Amino acid sequence: MPRQKNAVPAYQHHKPSGQVYVRVTVNGSRRVIYLGKYDTPESRAEYRRITAELETSGPVAVVASAAGADRTVNEVLLAFLHWAATNYRTPDGKPTSEVDHFKLSARPARELYGHTPAKEFGPKALAAVRNRMVASGWCRSLVNRRVDRVKRIFKWAASQELVPAATYQALRTLEGLRRGRTEAPESEPVRPADPAHVQATLTHLDRHVRAMVELQRLTGMRPGEVCKLTMGEVDRSGELWLYRPERHKTAHHGRGRVIPLGPRARGVLTAFLIGGVPTARRVRRHQPD
Numbered sequence: 001m002p003r004q005k006n007a008v009p010a011y012q013h014h015k016p017s018g019q020v021y022v023r024v025t026v027n028g029s030r031r032v033i034y035l036g037k038y039d040t041p042e043s044r045a046e047y048r049r050i051t052a053e054l055e056t057s058g059p060v061a062v063v064a065s066a067a068g069a070d071r072t073v074n075e076v077l078l079a080f081l082h083w084a085a086t087n088y089r090t091p092d093g094k095p096t097s098e099v100d101h102f103k104l105s106a107r108p109a110r111e112l113y114g115h116t117p118a119k120e121f122g123p124k125a126l127a128a129v130r131n132r133m134v135a136s137g138w139c140r141s142l143v144n145r146r147v148d149r150v151k152r153i154f155k156w157a158a159s160q161e162l163v164p165a166a167t168y169q170a171l172r173t174l175e176g177l178r179r180g181r182t183e184a185p186e187s188e189p190v191r192p193a194d195p196a197h198v199q200a201t202l203t204h205l206d207r208h209v210r211a212m213v214e215l216q217r218l219t220g221m222r223p224g225e226v227c228k229l230t231m232g233e234v235d236r237s238g239e240l241w242l243y244r245p246e247r248h249k250t251a252h253h254g255r256g257r258v259i260p261l262g263p264r265a266r267g268v269l270t271a272f273l274i275g276g277v278p279t280a281r282r283v284r285r286h287q288p289d
Contacts, residue, residue, distance in 0.1 A: 008054070011047050013038045022050060024059045033062070058082045061160050073121055074114040076162050077106045080153045105149035108132040118154075118163045123174045126150060130177070139187040144176040211268050218265045219243075225259070231272060234261065241266050 009022035020038045024031050033050065036043035053062050061079040081102060088098040108129045113121055129150065133143045151171050158168040177184055198217065202210050212226045221229075225245045235242040241261035261269065 008051050011044075019043075020047065022047065024054070024062060026059045031059075057160055058086065061162065071118050071162060072115050073118045074110060076118040076157045077110055077114070077153065079160070079162060080156055081106070083156065101146075102149055102153065105146035106153060108136075109150055118157065119167055121154070121163075121167065122170050126171055126174050130174075134177075134182065134184045138184065140177045140179065140182055140184040141187050143184050147174070147176065207271070211271070214268050215265055218268070219259050219261060221259050225257075231269065234269065241269075 009024055012021055012023075014021050014034070017034075018038055020035045020043045021032050022035065024033060035046040035050065050062060058079070059082070061083060081099070084099050084102055085095060088096045090096060109121075109126075112129055112132060113125055116125075126147065130143060130147050133146060138146070151168070151174075154163060154168045154171055157163045158165045179186065198213065202213060205213065215221060215226050215229075216223070221243070225243075228245065229243065233244060233246060235244065243259040243261055245257055245259070
């Protein structure tokens with residue numbers, strides 16, 4: 001019977017050397033980790049540690065940790081991204097955009113320092129990575145956010161004992177770029193859409209998309225919130241209706257979110273009520289009626 005993909009690796013005896021080993025699959029490639037002399041308390045304890053770390057950190061981090069102090073920046077980045085792919089998810093299991101942001105942030109570090117020892121990746125190296133970002137034409141605020149993500153990667157690596165804690169602490173000493181003191185351009189402020197343009201567009205939208213636009217104008221709710229809105233999530237017991245989205249941007253912090261719906265917003269939603277009974281139909285993009 002084939003081994004299940006996420007099965008716990010077996011405690012196996014390598015008879016020629018007398019050692020115990022486990023096999024760990026990383027991105028389709030099988031890696032062997034030796035744990036010491038076979039059938040000893042020490043190797044049994046090491047086996048328990050390996051299987052426990054597989055549960056919490058994933059196979060990439062475990063293999064990188066077993067590789068010793070010479071692990072590279074590439075190994076640290078790969079271990080983090082493997083962890084991030086399972087950690088940064090919505091309650092329904094879908095990956096968030098944060099994983100892509102980390103990939104883009106890590107790319108210049110991988111290109112410049114991927115094959116160097118991770119423990120030697122210090123503030124000067126991070127400054128060189130930042131210069132590569134500036135040379136790519138990224139604005140100052142974006143560069144600062146992506147450098148901060150690189151620091152967060154090494155913070156996680158330090159927590160997993162993939163790099164010394166001193167490596168992360170040293171990276172923290174690199175300050176962000178300041179306005180007027182860098183060649184990185186400033187970003188243009190994000191301004192609201194011209195109300196006249198929005199009004200002219202409404203007549204060309206189907207009833208569902210038009211309702212979504214109108215609700216955002218009246219309530220300031222986020223695009224994802226208006227797309228996922230169902231009448232079953234709207235408390236209509238009082239004069240002021242209250243929309244409590246089940247999933248929202250800060251839900252993973254344990255925070256609730258309440259969006260009040262005034263008379264005009266209620267009027268928009270009333271069109272989607274059938275006989276006063278709330279429907280489960282989502283207010284989202286459909287083909288024109």
